[in-house]
Every structure is written in structure tokens, then in C-alpha cells.
Amino acid sequence: MRKKVCIIFGGESVEHEISIISANSILNNIDKRKYKVFGIFISKDGEFHEAVYKINKSLKYNFIIKKRNKILFSSNVNRNIVIMNKNEVQSKTKIDIFFPMVHGTGGEDGKIQGLLELLNKPYVGCDVGSSSMCMDKILTKETLSNKLIRTTGFIHFSRNEWKDNESAITKRIAKKIDFPCFVKASNLGSSVGVYKIRNKKELKDKVRAAFKFSERILVEEAVLNPEEIEVSVLEDKKIIASTPGRVFPSDDFYSYNAKYVDGKSTIEIPYKRAMNVPSLMRELELTSKKVFQILLCSGMARVDFLFGSTKRVKKPMLYLSEVNTIPGFTEISMFPKLLNNEGLKLKKIIDILIKSAEAKFKKRSKIITDYY
Ligand SMILES: Nc1ncnc2c1ncn2[C@@H]1O[C@H](COP(=O)(O)OP(=O)(O)O)[C@@H](O)[C@H]1O
Ligand SMILES: [Mg+2]
Numbered sequence: 567m568r569k570k571v572c573i574i575f576g577g578e579s580v581e582h583e584i585s586i587i588s589a590n591s592i593l594n595n596i597d598k599r600k601y602k603v604f605g606i607f608i609s610k611d612g613e614f615h616e617a618v619y620k621i622n623k624s625l626k627y628n629f630i631i632k633k634r635n636k637i638l639f640s641s642n643v644n645r646n647i648v649i650m651n652k653n654e655v656q657s658k659t660k661i662d663i664f665f666p667m668v669h670g671t672g673g674e675d676g677k678i679q680g681l682l683e684l685l686n687k688p689y690v691g692c693d694v695g696s697s698s699m700c701m702d703k704i705l706t707k708e709t710l711s712n713k714l715i716r717t718t719g720f721i722h723f724s725r726n727e728w729k730d731n732e733s734a735i736t737k738r739i740a741k742k743i744d745f746p747c748f749v750k751a752s753n754l755g756s757s758v759g760v761y762k763i764r765n766k767k768e769l770k771d772k773v774r775a776a777f778k779f780s781e782r783i784l785v786e787e788a789v790l791n792p793e794e795i796e797v798s799v800l801e802d803k804k805i806i807a808s809t810p811g812r813v814f815p816s817d818d819f820y821s822y823n824a825k826y827v828d829g830k831s832t833i834e835i836p837y838k839r840a841m842n843v844p845s846l847m848r849e850l851e852l853t854s855k856k857v858f859q860i861l862l863c864s865g866m867a868r869v870d871f872l873f874g875s876t877k878r879v880k881k882p883m884l885y886l887s888e889v890n891t892i893p894g895f896t897e898i899s900m901f902p903k904l905l906n907n908e909g910l911k912l913k914k915i916i917d918i919l920i921k922s923a924e925a926k927f928k929k930r931s932k933i934i935t936d937y938y
Contacts, residue, residue: 568602571920572647572661574678575617575629576608579670580756584826586629588895589667591902593619593627595912601920604647604661607631608668614638616649639685646685663920664689667895670755674892675701688927690919692891696862700889703784704752706861710886713860715853717886718876719743720786722752725777732770739785740766744877746788749773751780755890757822762788789885792872794820795837797854798893798904799867800915801922807854808904810847810871811835833900835907839873846873849884861889865922868893868901 575589576582586607593603605617607629616635619627635656638648645658664687666678676698682689692700699705704722711717721742723735739747749772751759759779761772776783794815798808816830817823824831840847854869861867870887893901902912910918 568598568600569662569920570604570660571596571601571663571665572604572606573617573629573665573667574606574608574673575667576610577668577670577673578608578610578612579668579672579674580754580758580822581669582610584894584896585667585669585673588669588899589617590626590628591896591899591912592665592667592916593629595897596916597913600917604659605629606637606647608672612672639681641685643686646687661687663687663923665920666691667892669892669894671753674755674890675753688923690923691865692863692867693926696864697891700861700863700867700891701755702753703750703888704782706889707784707786710857710860713856715857715860715886716883718787718789718872719878720784722782722784724782728773728777728783736766736769739769743785743787746790748784748786748788749776750784750786751776751778752782752784754779756825757820760819760821762819787876787878789872789874789876792874792885793837793839794887795840795850795871795873795884796900796904797850797869797871798901799854799858799863799869800905800910800918801858801863801865802918805855805858806908807851807858807869808908809835810837810840810850811900811904811907812837812839813900833903835903846884853884853886857886857889863889863891864926865919866893866901867891 573589573592575585577585607615607617614637616632617629619629621627634651636650640646640648644660647659647661649656664682666673676694679694679697707717707720745765747763749761749763759776763769763772794813795810797810800806812834814832815824816828857869858867868890872885872887875882905915
């Protein structure tokens, strides 16, 4: 019998539309002889709807949202999804494996993973703790720098700390971080709440702007004219790190506009500099795998780096930038493209992710939760 895989997509985040394209790309590439697909769409206002799929004229599958059909989750393991139509139960179904594909807030931060944990079913990707750690830029940087992974110098503070000590914090930033620097809301993605600060004068306004998105702010040293490098990490029986790729943002930095709006950013696979410098290639591979393990990731992650000099360190070096646990999964996204370059097609990647989720679930199920 085919296993029933449920792709969860959409969501309340700014990456809502990308998530729909990512979900359709999984739908089109999943091995339908092995897996039966079910969809749950999360609307921008947080409602869960049934998503069915249809094939169009160009033989592509597409999720269709059934706005009238709402989804309820049930702890009954044999009927864990209840489809409601106008307050009437329309049908019940059993999902074997969940595949969260909601990028950013609500999906990549451990919230959906927590829900699936309570349903006691396997799900693709990182667990609750790892997801929330990777989504939090401050926690990521603190954890990794404690393990001697090179990241740019940083400080962080809360809204109250800023209110009480604004001038002391500003002095510390000028002394320890210097300008240019980056101000970031601690727990967003897509470059929302990320600002490049050129001098002390710009700092106050941008800190204020970042506080609109988050209770905590990270300020970090800038890598000057950085080369932006990405590595896909996939957990099969062992952890695989792809050959790196490079992004050429169309803006001064890889802003929201450069990522999603103007369509002018380009990529380079493989990353040429690393192809010519074996030590850099090795550093990228080893660091990506190490970071995946330190942050307790499962299944997949895209590990991002910046290569270049800083005001303090003139010699160009590799700096760990961030880890994305539900990276873009469209057919032109970096995550699958880098793995394609390793000879792994999307169909195979999806299969590996599902198998890896099942293996993790089996292991977790053996952990004792009773103690007399
Ligand atoms: N320390 C830095 N030095 C230079 N550029 C940076 C630095 N931090 C962030 N950036 C730029 O800002 C972009 C977004 O920052 P990032 O931390 O990756 O946030 P997000 O999670 O929103 O993608 C990066 O892709 C890069 O272009
Ligand atoms: Mg980023």
C-alpha cells in the first residue's frame, strides 16, 4: 500500500507564495507509485484548509485549495486528519508522514513541528528544538561561536535593555562592531528586519525599525563586499554536504527585493573560488556538516556563508552566516539545484527525506517516556 504523505504549505509568513511554489514542486516530483499525496494549505490568516491536486494542460500537477474544507487534527493515530465542511465532518483520513514546507515564521521555527510531535507521526526535517534554534539568529550565533565556528563579531540586546541603556549600547556597537554593520531582528527570514548600517547616525532608526519585528536585536560586523555561498546538507544514512554554490544579489546586499522582487539575482554552481582552492572547498564541506550536527538538525538544511574581509580582519575568510531548515524547494531554488549538481534529482531527494524522517521517528519512539 502507498504511504500517505501530507505536504503542509502556505503559512502566515512573508514567504507564503514561495511556499506554494515549493509545495507544487514536491507534488510534481514525489514518486506517486510509492506515495499518495495529501495537502494542507495554511492561509495568510492562519486557517488550515484541505488542498487537493489537479493536472493541467502542460501535464503539471497543481494544488487547488478547497476553501470550504477546513482541517482539524486528531490524536486518533488511525484517523489523524478530520476534514470539515460547514461544521460537518466530511471525511477522516490517516496521514503516515507529514512534510512541512512552510518557510519562515510559523513553519520553520518549530511551531508546526510541535503540532506534528503531538500527533505522534514522522515528519520531514528538523525537530522543534533545532528548528527554533536555527530560526533565532542570536541563538544560532551564540551556539556556533561557542563551538568555535567562525562567524562575524556580534552583540545583542532586548527592547528593555535598549530602552534603559541606549547610549551605552550604541558606544559598545561603535567600539566592538564598528561600521558598516548589520542590524537584524532576531527571528525572521527573507531579509525582513535586516538593515545595513553605514554610520552611527543611521543606527537608532534602524534599531527602532527592527524592534517592530522582534523583541531582540542582533548587531553584527559586516563582511565587506562578501561572496555569498550556500551549501545544501541532506541526511541520508550519513550526512551529505553538496558542492557549494554562490549567489550574486542584485542589490547592495541580498535584500527582500533581490531575493523575490526584481528577479535579477543570479547564481553560480559550483562556486568557482572553491573549485580553485581545495582548502576552501574542504572548509565549506566540513563546516556545513559540523554546523548541521551542532544545531541538531535532521533531514535537511541549507547552510549559508559569507566569504570576504571585515574592517578588523583584512585577510578574506569564510564566515558562517545562517542556517535555513526549510529552504526554498522550487525547481529553481538553490537547495535542490546544489543537490542536482551532485547527481541527486528532486524525486530522489524527496524519497531520502521521507525515509530519513521515518528512521528518526523510529529511533525517537524507542525513548522511554515513563519512569516508575
Ligand atoms: N554580517 C554581514 N555582512 C555582510 N552582509 C550581510 C551580513 N549579514 C547579512 N548580510 C546580508 O543580508 C542578507 C540577509 O541576512 P541573513 O542573516 O541571511 O537574513 P535572512 O534570514 O533574512 O536571510 C544576507 O544574505 C547578506 O546579503
Ligand atoms: Mg539569509
